[in-house]
Amino acid sequence: MAALDHIRVLDLTRVLAGPWCAQTLADFGADVIKIERPGAGDDTRHWGPPYFRTPDGTATREAAYYLAANRNKRSVTVDIGTPEGQRIVSELAAECDVVIENYKVGQLKKYGLDYASLKAIRPDIIYCSITGFGQDGPYAARAGYDFIVQGLGGFMSITGEADGGLGGGPQKAGVAIADLMTGMYATTAVLTALAHRERTGEGQYIDMALLDVQVAMLANVGANFLASGEVPRRWGNAHANIVPYQSFEASDGWIIVAVGNDGQFRKFVQIGEREELAEDERFATNPARVRHRDTLVPILADMVRTRTRHQWIALLEDAGVPCGPINDLAEVFDNEQVVARGMRVEIDHSLGGAVSLVRNPIRMSATPPEARLAPPLLGEHTEHVLKNLLGYDDSALERLRAAAVI
Template sequence: MGALSHLRVLDLTRVLAGPWCAQTLADLGADVIKIERPGAGDDTRHWGPPYLKTPEGADTREAAYYLCANRNKRSVTVDIATPEGQRIVRELAAQSDVVLENYKVGQLKKYGLDYASLAEVKPDIIYCSVTGFGQTGPLAERAGYDFIVQGIGGFMSITGERDGQPGGGPQKAGVAIADLMTGMYATVAVLAALAHRDRTGTGQYIDMALLDVQVAMLANMGANYLTSGKAPVRWGNAHQNIVPYQAFQTRDGWIIVAVGNDAQFRKFVEVGGRPELADDPRFATNPERVRHRDTLVPLVAEMVKTRGKHEWIASLEQAGVPCGPINDLAEVFENEQVRSRGMRVEVPHSSGATAALLRSPIQMSETPPQVRTAPPMLGEHTDEVLRTLLGYDDATLARLRERAAI
């Protein structure tokens, strides 16, 4: 029994931010019913390759992108543009605790599926809308894309190599960070709203915006600007206030060296066979190293290139100098810590394939998240859900299919 196994979530979201929230709730035990367009489904089902393959090597046409955000859910195909489809969603909402949606502002109102309409059939419903720019403001009706939001929200102004350096310029994150963080903030908001409902019996509306989240997660960099009035700049893999505290290329890969004090710097250069650098007045203290960064870093970089990354990691760890490798994903999933924590899980898929997935990082002693089912095939649970929750019989289901409502 998961911590949220008493809850039902009606998931009308697609792509990543909304599905990420729904998947987190599902991992914690909630019954998540994913509403998808008949014949097409979530756009990410087709965002491949790569696609999940059967044991015979055939593509299932289930894209890895879709698989990453939709485990532990049930898929029901409903055309919400039809009156019958709208009625189905309202009936399911009446038996749900939470509704998640990420349609354009105002789009669901014309279908009678907005918060005000569903609150009439379920007064204590928790209704969470996820959009790019929120329900209000001059950009509210603009479509929101993670990449664009990373730019507008300032993230790319502080991410990437320094201007004037090789490869310098703005850089997005390697994953859709605004989407993912919006999904996590939405999860927190939903759980807070449920706690309030449990105390008061009152539902509520949640307005989540990617841009709001991207600005909020500027964290200390945002606070630096608000405090000083000076916009921070990109520093790549270097640290603005500590040297050497950055990535270095070894003979066969990259490592991170995070020297936090003068004693660690001395140990670092002693391991590298350059102890005289610690005695040089230009490098003896961190303020001097920062001042003479452009002289010191090339010397250290040449020193690091003389050995392989595993040799460096072993030597620096033994000396007590903070360090670590920059792993590719093959190395990540071979890492003994990642393996011991069970971050990779394999789940039987309805196609006959085995889906390799990432488990939730949440660890709980009494109600740990579980991977119960693989991401569903399109419409896999339509009949099951409509029969058990709404009491539809064979004739009703056949009639709905004839009218292309499901």
């Protein structure tokens, strides 16, 4: 029995933040019905290459970006711009516990699919809206994009190489972290609302904003600023308060060395055959190393270049000095720990063969998440859902198809 197999979710989202939330709920057993535009679907279906390939090597129209956020769902195509489409989605909402949407503020009201309209149909509905800037405030009407939010929310001001250095300047993250973390916060909010409803019978409205989440994600850095009033600077892969605690280039690639105390520093330079550095008063203690980092780090960089990544990691791990490689994704999915934890999963796809996806990372003893269904083809479940959930017959479906409603 899956933890959420009694919950049905109507997914009116696209791209990443909303689909990520809905996929997480689906991983735990929720029946997620994804509503998509007939003939087009979620924007990310077309964000390729790469695309899923069948066993004979044929590229499909299923982009890897779309596959990443839509497993375990059922796809139903409905044109909500038509009155009949709006009626269908309203009928589906009446059969669902949760609605998740990421339309612009107020856009769904004109379709009768806003919270107030659906609450009138199902009073205990849980309705989660995801936008760039929230339902109120001076930016509410703006479209929200992860990249813009990373900049606006301060993340890029603390990410990237230091000003004045090689490649210095603000840098976004390599993945859409504001989208992904908003999806995760939204999941928490939905689960909390479900727990509240189980105790009280009361549904509720959830207002999630990418900018709010990005500001919250500043965590200790944000708290440091609020406590001190000092605007933090970028340190790249270095640490503001610990030296050496950064990346170094070995003879064949990059490694991370995270020296946490003076004893570990001594071991590090002994392995590098530069024992005298631990005796130098400029480098003997961490406060001294922080003050003289501009002198010390180039010396250490030259030292690290004398060995390979594998040699350094083996020697440092044996000595108890925290370290690790900077892997590319081929190395990540070949890593013995990643393999042992089963982070790559294969799911049979309706087009043939299996699609490779990343496993939900949550481990639970009684109700673990499960990758049951491959991301659906566009409209793959339209007929089944409308027949079995809403009672539509073949003639009704044919009429709706002819009118391009589904």
